[in-house]
Amino acid sequence: MTSGIVSQLFQSALAVLAAPLLIGWVNMCRAWLQNRSAPSLLQPYRALHKLFHKDAAISRNTSWIFRFNPYVQFGCMWLAAGIVPVLATDLPLAPAADVVALVGVFAVARVFAALAAMDTGTAFGGLGARREMFIGALAEPAMLIVFFNLSLIAQSTSLNTIVETLAHGNFLIRPSFAFAGVAFYMVALAENARVPVDNPTTHLELTMIHEAMILEYSARHLALIEWAVAVKLVAYSALGIALFVPWGIAEAGNTAALPLALLALAGKLFVGGAVLATLETVLAKLRLFRAPEFVATAFLLAMLGVLLNLVLQR
């Protein structure tokens, strides 16, 4: 139990504090791939620090939701990053929310982000909210089906049990597992507003999805949202790592394995960030109405995975 609490605190703190580092690493790789000289790895921290120092300006139209939203974003993403068993499988908070509730956490964040965008009363805010909700409305079920697939394998929707089963089980080649993995990666790209669904570095308002929602934010509110975006990327990466490449994770009660687990995690994130940057460089952003096809493909792959699982089971 004590080791669980240690792992829990350690992981929660690490996820939040190291999140901008992952963004910095992805940006660095992308700059290299695009033949630019890369900004420092610590650049995201400097940007956040600068934003926190500024005075916030908010629109007269807004209600409390607009000011509350950055904290909701940050809180939800922190919770999500805290309950994914990525360092150890005995996190005491993990039973409070299983995979379905985890999807619920992301949904809460999305709904508040969209409400805050509509709260500004501007044309771009509504545009962003509409797009975010409709991509999200298709991505969320796809994500759930991916999780259903894994919970059919592990016979559980609890994150700890799923990760333990997948990490322990003498690894069989399961076709459904491959389908789920591909679908998960596609949904994760869509949910994190990355290329090919959205472009986090865009400056064209008319093509924006996530960025259009936060145009009216400034200073500490913007800093919290940007930070939450980083934590969200960490949470999704952690989820992908925990579910599909869980090797090296510290098992219950084994605090001594934590440093090794941390090293394994850092290595995986290192590779994952480079892969993400490569994808963002070689792929182009899809037209908005091609994005549903992308997400629907993920949905169908996940569904095929579930059916394969049920058909091949006996």
Added chain:
Amino acid sequence: MQFLPMRLLPIDIAGLAVLFWLALGLLGLLASARPAFINRMLFPLSAAGSLVLAATGIAAMDDAATVMILPLGLPDLPFHLRLDALSGFFLFLLGAAGVGVSLYSAGYFRDTAGPTLGLLCLEYHVFIASMAVVMLADDAYLFMVAWETMALSSYFLVTTEHDQPQIRHAGFLYLLIAHVGAVAILLAFGVLQGGHGDYSFAALRAAHLTPGWASAAFVLALVGFGAKAGILPVHVWLPEAHPAAPSPVSALMSGVMLKTAIYGFVRVVFDLVHQLQWQWGVVVLIVATLTTLFGVLFALMQHDLKRLLAYHSVENIGIILIGLGLALIYAGSNHPVLAALAMIAGLYHTLNHAVFKGLLFLGAGSILHATGERDLGEMGGLARSMPYTAFFFLVGALSISALPPLNGFVSEWLTFQAALLSPALANGILRSLIPFAAAALALAGALTGMCFVKVYGVAFLGAPRSAHGLHAHDAGFWEKLGMGWLAALCVALGLAPVWLVERLEYVTERMVGARLGAQALKGGWLWLAPVAAERASYSPVIFLLVIAAVVTLTFLAVRRIYHGRLRLADPWDCGFPLLDARMQDTPAGFSQPIRHIFAPVYEMERHLPAATDPDPYFSLEIRDRFWRWLYRPVAAAAEFSARQVGRLQQGRIAVYLLYSFVTLLFVLLFVR
């Protein structure tokens, strides 16, 4: 002789509550000249009656069933009443929702004229009393009497503003479909009694039916109760009748009356027919899945707030029936423990829907009262002029969107858990069918979230789109109290699911013969673990505490390390200087992407202006395909056959004499 029983049984209290309501109704009619008395006295008293009924219902769930025979009714069939766990649960639902709606009514009807209000008070109380009797009835005769009273009183409530032709039209449609359903229910009881002529539920339960007749009873019950609940394709009355009724009545109809149909379905199929076959579950599951998706896709296209909520009722009835369909499949395949879980999911959602949909309709009523608008496109920025309504509506909107830690999430979570147990089934096709229902449910949940972002964002946030929004007033004291009660229930049912699930086990024990498994709910009230802790667990309290702690910590840390300086400015909007309220997203615009991807579902009529139009306009009308597929042909066929029969009517005495002569010949031919 003892006039008062020493100890009041739960059923006595429930019966007294019904009588109390009827008395309040009559008093309201007599006090037509004094509307203030009706508003300030009768409706709050009615809420007290509801509270007593809710407490009685929940207390009766873990007791043995109590019965009562009234010296009323037919000579050889007196009225039987019975209060068991299932009735207790639905009485709790009626009472809990009734408290909120009655409190709200005390304020809402303050501007209604006396005579209208007196009549409305009578109809209102007859309506809730008849719903309670439906849940208590223990013979088919009393059940049908109460059922019809409920249909008629709600018809008169729907047509309160009967001077408007479209409201009369909506009322007629409602009455028509209600009676098609009632005929099917009547036939279901006829099949169930199996020729014995005894219509008490005890006799119906004991009658042994062949599988064929049992299936016939099931189909009739599904059609009959489905017509009241609003399953596909007999859903068309909901989007017409709900907007027509005054808002508290819409809240009761959508929140509670649809649930009497769920009650009837469970009572007849699980209790009275009880030789469950898994094939029935497949039928229910398919119908429910289609209903769910249809409801939410059409809800997204609405811009009339109450119509939108009505389509969401269609969707939520689908979600409830997904749970019950799974329960039928599991029970029919000899997995009673799994059936218990699926049934608990369905019933939990039944209660949740009553609470949050009641709340949302009341919120819509407050907006209507304050702005005179039901059209979302004319609202905007109401959160500033009506902060309380905005807050309560937000709770309802987050609940219906199935977001943790509120109540809608719990029941959807339980339904997913039930669906994920499908590998236990031996039949491969069934195993693969259930994930589709789960996928549809996931999609519907996400689309509901989108729909309520639209509703809330367009109505309450941003800048006012018309002058109404600027001068809107917030709800009054009683209205806030009513909405606050329902919002508190949304939170409570979301945070303490174990409390209710434990009680619902008494229902499943009776209906499918099992409770949840031995490993379930071992962790105490904090942990909802419907199968076993390793399999799945959810703790809304811890969830909420962690999020609240993290949010507070972040807030304080930012203030402490940096600062909290803030200034108000005009919206930036990327430097565009001429921003006005009409540039915000419209309800139709917000759901346009969905209309684009799911285009085949809708029957659309669009007028797009050409570049050269001197007077350009854009119009879009979205229709329900079932009118063309089902209702218009049926109506045309009915009119055609009526015209054919009408030819007999010649108006000439010679022709009528000829008819008599031919009939006589015919009869003679047979008699010989």
